[in-house]
Amino acid sequence: xxxxxxxxxxxxxxxxxxxxxLFLQAMQENVxxxxxxSPDYARILDEKGFHPDDLREYDDxxxxxxxxxxxxxxxxxxxxxxxxxxxxATSSGTSGRRSLIGFNGSSLYRGLRMVLSLCKxxxxxxxxxxxxxxxxxxxxxSNPSAITKTTFGQTLFAPAxxxxxxxxxxxxxxxxxxxxxxxxxxxxxxSKYPVRMTGFPAYTYFLLKxxxxxxxxxxxxxxxxxxxxxxxxxxxxEKITKQDFYELAExxxxxxxQYTVEFFSAVEHPVLYVDCRCHHFHVPVYSRIxxxxxxxxxxxxxxxxxxxxxxxxxxxSVPLASVMTDDLGILHDEKCPCGVDSPWLEILxxxxxxxxxxxxxxxxxxxxxxER
Numbered sequence: 079x080x081x082x083x084x085x086x087x088x089x090x091x092x093x094x095x096x097x098x099x100l101f102l103q104a105m106q107e108n109v110x111x112x113x114x115x116s117p118d119y120a121r122i123l124d125e126k127g128f129h130p131d132d133l134r135e136y137d138d139x140x141x142x143x144x145x146x147x148x149x150x151x152x153x154x155x156x157x158x159x160x161x162x163x164x165x166x167a168t169s170s171g172t173s174g175r176r177s178l179i180g181f182n183g184s185s186l187y188r189g190l191r192m193v194l195s196l197c198k199x200x201x202x203x204x205x206x207x208x209x210x211x212x213x214x215x216x217x218x219x220s221n222p223s224a225i226t227k228t229t230f231g232q233t234l235f236a237p238a239x240x241x242x243x244x245x246x247x248x249x250x251x252x253x254x255x256x257x258x259x260x261x262x263x264x265x266x267x268x269s270k271y272p273v274r275m276t277g278f279p280a281y282t283y284f285l286l287k288x289x290x291x292x293x294x295x296x297x298x299x300x301x302x303x304x305x306x307x308x309x310x311x312x313x314x315x316e317k318i319t320k321q322d323f324y325e326l327a328e329x330x331x332x333x334x335x336q337y338t339v340e341f342f343s344a345v346e347h348p349v350l351y352v353d354c355r356c357h358h359f360h361v362p363v364y365s366r367i368x369x370x371x372x373x374x375x376x377x378x379x380x381x382x383x384x385x386x387x388x389x390x391x392x393x394x395s396v397p398l399a400s401v402m403t404d405d406l407g408i409l410h411d412e413k414c415p416c417g418v419d420s421p422w423l424e425i426l427x428x429x430x431x432x433x434x435x436x437x438x439x440x441x442x443x444x445x446x447x448x449e450r
Contacts, residue, residue, distance in 0.1 A: 081107055082391045086188035088363050091195045092420040097363045102136050104391035105399060109133055109142060112397040115157040119397040140368055140377050144387050144402040147346045150177035158182050158395045167224035167345055179224070179345050182395040189392065192364050193350055197235055200339065200352050204236040206301065209266045211259055213277030213285065214308070215252060216243040224345040225278075225308045232276045232305060239271055244281050256285050263289075263296055263331070272301035275331075279306040279340075283323060286330045297332035304333050307341035320357060342425065346401045347388040351423070356415050358422035365390040367423055369409050370402070380411040383426065404428055 081103035088097055110130040112119045123129065126143040133142065156163070163180035181189070197203050210233045215226045233241055242262050245252045266273045275282065282304070289295070304327055318326075324335035335357075342351040342359050351359040361367055368377050369384040378384045386407040389400045406426040414422060 080104070082188060082394075083184075085391065086191045086364060089195075091192075091199050091362045091364075092360055092418050093363055094361060094366075094420050098136050101363065101366060101391070102133070102139065105139060105142070105389065106130065106133050108391035108394070108399050111394060112157045112399060116155050116397050118153070118155040119157065139366060139389060139400075142389070142400040144400040145397065146402045147177065147344070147404060150179070150346050150401075154178050155397060156180060156395055157397060163395055165227075166222060167227055168222050176223075177345050179348070179393075179398070180395050181348075181393065185393045185395050188364075189348060192362070192392070193231070196350055196352050196362060200354075202235050202303075202305075202339065202352075204301070206272065207237040207239045208272045208274045208301075209239050209262070209269065210241045211244075211262060211266075211273060211275045212241060213244045213259075213275065213281040215245045216247045218247040221247070224348070228307070228341075228343065229277055233274075236272075236274065244277065244285070254281075256281075256288060259285055260289055260292075260294060263298070264294065267296035267298055269299060271299060272303070273298045274302065275304040275333075277306070278308045279323065280317075282306060283318065283326070286326050289330045290326065295330050295332075302331070302333060303337040303339065304331070305339045305341060307343070342423075344388070344401075344403065346398060347390060347403075348398075349388070349390050349392060354414065354416040354418055354422075358410070358414055358416070359425070360414070360416075360418045360420040360422045361409075362420070364392060367407075367409055367421070369407060372406075380409050380421065383408055386423070386425070 081100055085097060085100050085104045113123055113130050122145065123143055128141060128143050132138060160180065162182045164183060164186055166178060166180045168176040168178050212229060212233065214229045215221055217226055217230050242259060244254060244256060244259055246255050324338055327333045327338060328335065336355060340353045340357065343349060349362065349365040351362065353359050366389045368387040368389065369382065370376060370387050371378050371384050383406055386403045386405045387400065388403065391399065405428055408424040408426065409421050410424060411421045
């Protein structure tokens with residue numbers, strides 16, 4: 079069994095210290111695989127003066143040349159023949175460009191084992207049927223976005239009695255329909271079956287805000303929960319604090335914040351992060367996170383702000399071993415009250431236009447190297 083498969087079948091998803099050696103071995107395999115099977119990736123590593131043999135010790139992980147997410151939005155590269163890709167997915171494309179990522183069998187296997195392990199740990203899997211209210215896009219053949227696929231996947235955590243979407247697919251494209259969801263929530267509040275709300279926090283907030291303004295407050299059945307993911311995207315100006323959000327959800331739906339779960343992931347880094355009862359994104363064994371100085375791009379100590387560099391050996395089909403986001407964050411190593419020993423990531427938001435130049439320049443440099 080490969081080191082990557084051993085890592086993704088590890089029984090306890092937050093035992094980072096016990097998996098450091100295994101994670102290094104999996105990254106060694108992954109980087110070498112991409113170097114030998116993706117000419118573009120090999121060119122990037124060669125340009126940076128890095129060879130897979132240079133990855134000898136755990137601390138060498140920080141030396142792996144990272145690829146900015148902006149690069150994937152402008153260029154597609156695979157490490158396996160496209161005919162072996164079982165699923166293709168894109169980023170949301172709110173900036174005008176979309177990353178296209180593909181997954182082969184081994185990548186999907188690891189992703190499935192990861193999701194099952196994390197959802198079991200966080201007690202998100204249930205055999206009791208539920209009604210789903212999805213504050214996101216209704217699946218359609220013309221919509222290949224990863225967030226649509228993952229949101230639908232969340233409706234498999236418990237048997238679905240119904241699925242109702244905020245963004246309904248029509249002949250004219252997607253149409254937002256919050257009024258229908260209000261009526262469904264009123265009806266479901268009288269049911270004996272729980273309700274699971276999942277989707278974008280922005281649309282969830284708009285729904286809750288409208289219900290409060292209209293004096294519609296319900297008490298959803300016991301076992302109901304809310305899961306959020308995908309960020310606020312183009313509605314960042316409307317973003318409210320997590321505490322205000324949780325209080326609004328409890329007031330309108332009767333859902334305590336202990337039954338509100340937030341997810342974090344990215345199409346360029348498809349590792350799932352699930353917040354704990356203290357609403358912290360602990361780093362699972364399937365990834366490691368390096369926070370880098372915005373100017374020098376050198377790693378910074380825990381507790382300091384910087385750009386988020388994400389590492390994982392999950393994917394064989396696309397070189398996603400080390401990806402640099404345009405998000406600012408802090409990696410905390412202090413003890414969390416939830417009891418999980420793993421460090422946790424605090425995401426502060428996107429960097430400004432001035433600061434993003436570093437990532438954009440890195441992407442442009444790689445593109446120029448490819449053209450040469």
